[in-house]
Amino acid sequence: MSITREAITRAAHRIAPNVRRTPVVDVMVDGVALPVTLKLELLQHSGSFKARGAFNTLVNATVGAGGVATASGGNHGAAVAYASRELGHKARIFVPEISSPAKVARIASYGAEVVQKGANYNEALGFCEAHVAETGAVGVHAYDAVPTLEGQGTLARELEDQAPGLDTLLVAVGGGGLIGGIAAWYQSSVKIIGVEPATCNTLHAALAAGERVPVKPSGLAADSLGASTVGKIMYDIAKDHVAQVALVSDDDIRDAQRKLWRDMQLVTEPGGAAAFAALLSGAYTPEKDERVGVVICGANTSMDVFGKLFT
Numbered sequence: 001m002s003i004t005r006e007a008i009t010r011a012a013h014r015i016a017p018n019v020r021r022t023p024v025v026d027v028m029v030d031g032v033a034l035p036v037t038l039k040l041e042l043l044q045h046s047g048s049f050k051a052r053g054a055f056n057t058l059v060n061a062t063v064g065a066g067g068v069a070t071a072s073g074g075n076h077g078a079a080v081a082y083a084s085r086e087l088g089h090k091a092r093i094f095v096p097e098i099s100s101p102a103k104v105a106r107i108a109s110y111g112a113e114v115v116q117k118g119a120n121y122n123e124a125l126g127f128c129e130a131h132v133a134e135t136g137a138v139g140v141h142a143y144d145a146v147p148t149l150e151g152q153g154t155l156a157r158e159l160e161d162q163a164p165g166l167d168t169l170l171v172a173v174g175g176g177g178l179i180g181g182i183a184a185w186y187q188s189s190v191k192i193i194g195v196e197p198a199t200c201n202t203l204h205a206a207l208a209a210g211e212r213v214p215v216k217p218s219g220l221a222a223d224s225l226g227a228s229t230v231g232k233i234m235y236d237i238a239k240d241h242v243a244q245v246a247l248v249s250d251d252d253i254r255d256a257q258r259k260l261w262r263d264m265q266l267v268t269e270p271g272g273a274a275a276f277a278a279l280l281s282g283a284y285t286p287e288k289d290e291r292v293g294v295v296i297c298g299a300n301t302s303m304d305v306f307g308k309l310f311t
Contacts, residue, residue, distance in 0.1 A: 003146065003184035003237065008153035015055040015151060018086065020044055022155075024162045024293075027263065029279055033288040036279065037163045038264075041155060042272050042299035047106065048224075049155055049178055049297050050079035050142075056151030057140045063089045066137035070094070071128035073121050073174070073223045074103025075271075075298055076142040081112035092137065094128040096120050100223050102302035120217070122228050143175030144231030153181030159293065166190050169293040170275040170284060173203045173245065175227035178297060180234025183241035190293075194238070194245040195278040197253065200225045204245040206235055220250040224271030224298060246283040253277045258309055260296065267306055272298030 022043050026035035045051040054076070058068065067090035070080045077093040084091035091112040095104060097119055107114050115131075118124040121142075132139040141148055155178070159169070168191040171179040183192045194203050199219035206212045212235050217226035230238070253270045256277035260266040275294045278284040286292045 003149050003153060003181065003233070005185055005187070007150050008157055008181065008185050011056045011150040012154040012157050014059055015052060015154065018055045018059065018083070019051055021158055024159065025264070031282070032279060032286055032292065034291055037166060037291070037293040039155065039159050039293060039295045040266070041295055041297050042266065042268055046078040046082040047298060047300040048075040048079065048272070049152060050076045051082060052154050053148035053151035053177060054079040054083040054140060057145070057147040058083050058087055058089070058138070061138050063138050064136055066135035067091055068140060069128050069132050069137040070140040070142065071121065071125035072142050073226055074099045074107070075224055075300055078103060078106045078110065078300060080140050081107045081110035084112060085110045092131060094118070094124040094131070096124040098223055098226070100301065100305070102305065103223065103300050106300055120228065121226060143177030143227065144233055146233065148177050149181040149184065149233055151181070152178045153185045155295070156182040156185035160185070163293055165291050166293045167291045168193060168286060169295065170195055170278055171295050172196070172225060172271055172274040172297055173230070174200070174225035174271065176203060176230040176234035176238065178295070179242060180231065180237045183237050186241065188241045191243045192241060193278070193284055194242050195275040195283070196245055196247055197221050197225060197274060198247040198249055201247055202227055202230045203238060203242070204247060206230050207238065207245060220253055221270035221274055224269060225274065246278040248274060248277040248281055248283050252281040252283070254309055256280050257306070266296065267299055267301065268296060269298045269301040272296055
């Protein structure tokens, strides 16, 4: 099932009244000759890029008495809760037990009902699917649905206008909705590099195996990048349009969070800093004339947790 540039353009017009055009900023990074362009999607409504896919799914949806439902590690749930509130729908969000308290609190702050059960995302998804079948709620998949990918692809359309000279773009990968939408937009005109924690290496494992394979996600960023398998739709895109996947450690991610705070006063969650970690750690090393962009994709962490990075 293809995701086309035309469909992404339609999605961009559809959600324009509901999402922010997030800024870009150029920074110097040690060991990288040219300025690196950061796409500050952590400034999006609900604290991550996920609002794009949520609004694209819901803005024209017919929502009945069952309301809206989704399963999420946290960021997608916050986005669906936010979009539902803005569009006047009730929402029930299923999150696993590993979801961070900060993300659960953010979901609840938008007025959604939070159901926290299941050891991981897949178990939470099972509870959500049962609820949708019982109530007729409109389900919003976090990463493996066409409207979700088309919505996330609007980030790339926006970035192409803001930074037309990019050669390479680094993107964090969980279930793959973001990188799938981005790769569908660029169609290999920009080299797309996925970045995953070594302990959540879903796309890396799938591309190595030649098929989607399950992994057991763990580690610092598992609450946002902890899908057990990448989505089918994005995998079909990634096979053609993702050049490689770089793996980073939890320590690399912490270093990236610290760097983004010290240099730019940006509070990022682990998953939000993962793509930047690939540059800092050398997991991805650009050529001297290569123009690199990085998506800084999420900010949903608590200040208590974030502060421990500096103690």
